[in-house]
Amino acid sequence: MSKFYITTSIAYVNGAPHIGFALESIQTDAIARYRRQQDDQVFFLTGTDEHGAKITRTAEELKITPQELTDINAAKFKALKEVLNLSWNDFIRTTDQEKHWPNVVNLWHKLEASGDIYKKTYRGLYCVGHEAFVTEKDLIDGVCKDHQSKPEIVEEENYFFRLSKYADQVKNLIESNELKIYPQTRANEILSFIKQGIEDISFSRPQKDLSWGIPVPGDDTQTIYVWCDALSNYLSQPDQWPAELHVIGKDILRFHTLFWPAMLLSAKLPLPKAILVHGHITVDNQKMSKSLGNVIDPVELVQKYGVDAVRYYFLREISPFNDGDFSYQKFEERYNGDLANGLGNFVSRVFALQKRLEVSVDDKTSDDVSSFIKRVKEQMSARMDQYRLNEALETLWELISYGDKYINEKKPWETGDKNAVANARELVDQVAELLKPFLPETSEKIIKGEPGTLFPRL
Numbered sequence: 001m002s003k004f005y006i007t008t009s010i011a012y013v014n015g016a017p018h019i020g021f022a023l024e025s026i027q028t029d030a031i032a033r034y035r036r037q038q039d040d041q042v043f044f045l046t047g048t049d050e051h052g053a054k055i056t057r058t059a060e061e062l063k064i065t066p067q068e069l070t071d072i073n074a075a076k077f078k079a080l081k082e083v084l085n086l087s088w089n090d091f092i093r094t095t096d097q098e099k100h101w102p103n104v105v106n107l108w109h110k111l112e113a114s115g116d117i118y119k120k121t122y123r124g125l126y127c128v129g130h131e132a133f134v135t136e137k138d139l140i141d142g143v144c145k146d147h148q149s150k151p152e153i154v155e156e157e158n159y160f161f162r163l164s165k166y167a168d169q170v171k172n173l174i175e176s177n178e179l180k181i182y183p184q185t186r187a188n189e190i191l192s193f194i195k196q197g198i199e200d201i202s203f204s205r206p207q208k209d210l211s212w213g214i215p216v217p218g219d220d221t222q223t224i225y226v227w228c229d230a231l232s233n234y235l236s237q238p239d240q241w242p243a244e245l246h247v248i249g250k251d252i253l254r255f256h257t258l259f260w261p262a263m264l265l266s267a268k269l270p271l272p273k274a275i276l277v278h279g280h281i282t283v284d285n286q287k288m289s290k291s292l293g294n295v296i297d298p299v300e301l302v303q304k305y306g307v308d309a310v311r312y313y314f315l316r317e318i319s320p321f322n323d324g325d326f327s328y329q330k331f332e333e334r335y336n337g338d339l340a341n342g343l344g345n346f347v348s349r350v351f352a353l354q355k356r357l358e359v360s361v362d363d364k365t366s367d368d369v370s371s372f373i374k375r376v377k378e379q380m381s382a383r384m385d386q387y388r389l390n391e392a393l394e395t396l397w398e399l400i401s402y403g404d405k406y407i408n409e410k411k412p413w414e415t416g417d418k419n420a421v422a423n424a425r426e427l428v429d430q431v432a433e434l435l436k437p438f439l440p441e442t443s444e445k446i447i448k449g450e451p452g453t454l455f456p457r458l
Contacts, residue, residue, distance in 0.1 A: 047092030
């Protein structure tokens with residue numbers, strides 16, 4: 001039994017969860033459940049990022065305190081455990097002064113001890129949307145490409161981290177695959193960024209400008225900046241570290257594949273083994289935004305279609321390596337085609353035949369069926385080990401198609417061939433077992449032998 005420590009990124013709580021974070025949570029959960037199936041000792045960590053100026057600003061607009069705002073929204077993210085049937089082991093809030101703050105202070109001290117934190121006056125471009133300093137190369141025509149806003153020129157005295165000192169070392173770790181980044185295109189992206197030349201990064205903000213956060217140890221005129229505050233949540237499980245896998249979105253690639261490894265090298269801590277970088281979700285091929293009114297609430301989606309239907313769409317329709325799109329039309333096509341007519345119909349046919357012909361499931365499975373099952377299992381394992389979740393599900397559905405074709409060819413309702421039904425039931429049982437990481441509720445219903453109508457047609 002080997003250790004497998006896996007994390008999501010931590011969600012920013014200036015708003016309620018949308019399907020972008022639901023996608024990341026479901027992907028991470030499927031990997032965690034799969035590793036448990038392989039008898040790994042899995043620890044799955046998630047949580048919320050709760051400090052920063054945007055939180056203060058949103059709280060002021062709502063006429064509540066930052067703590068009240070973070071309590072309200074963190075509870076919504078935490079509730080996704082039940083909503084999406086997630087199997088995480090711990091949930092870290094960055095406002096947690098017992099679990100999280102000592103961890104941040106400890107990391108700060110380690111970086112300081114390495115001589116990698118220093119103070120200087122800095123004048124730069126500050127993007128309020130990112131809550132970060134940006135450079136000219138991050139802008140298009142002087143405007144932040146992500147937030148469509150012009151950064152402010154800010155001059156202030158901050159603590160800095162010597163990122164430049166570790167850039168080459170991080171580059172070598174990525175190039176040698178010692179720090180593995182999935183997919184390779186994202187590794188190429190960060191390597192290209194490093195080759196442009198790396199500057200040190202601001203590691204604090206003046207307390208007068210950023211009051212909602214953790215004070216710098218020994219200097220309460222400064223507040224620890226997001227990099228040291230948020231990223232150190234992964235170290236909150238010292239018995240588990242290093243992580244086998246961080247699952248993150250492409251918008252935080254730089255922070256996780258350059259800043260974080262550099263901080264760990266400075267702190268003389270082991271690095272994560274791998275980082276999986278997923279894309280973003282659009283809705284009807286448009287970026288999600290409140291102004292367009294197209295932000296999808298995962299809670300409402302589950303209430304309408306059921307948790308496993310939602311899990312299936314995000315795991316099957318969207319590649320973990322690329323951007324994906326959500327539309328109700330595509331969702332319902334997948335639901336009816338793959339779940340109602342595919343999986344649901346196959347399972348109900350087999351159970352009905354077994355009952356009608358009074359078939360025992362103890363009979364030996366025929367060699368051709370056994371060999372097909374073996375091939376599917378091997379293919380699925382290979383794809384799961386590479387985090388190709390959508391391809392693993394595609395392979396699993398080949399087993400369902402094979403089962404349907406097998407029943408149609410054998411026609412046991414005409415021939416009374418009990419052995420054919422026993423074979424078909426073995427296929428159903430194998431499908432149920434392989435479904436566990438993806439559709440745990442559905443898998444359990446099949447295994448218990450009381451599936452009913454799994455996915456009623458829409």
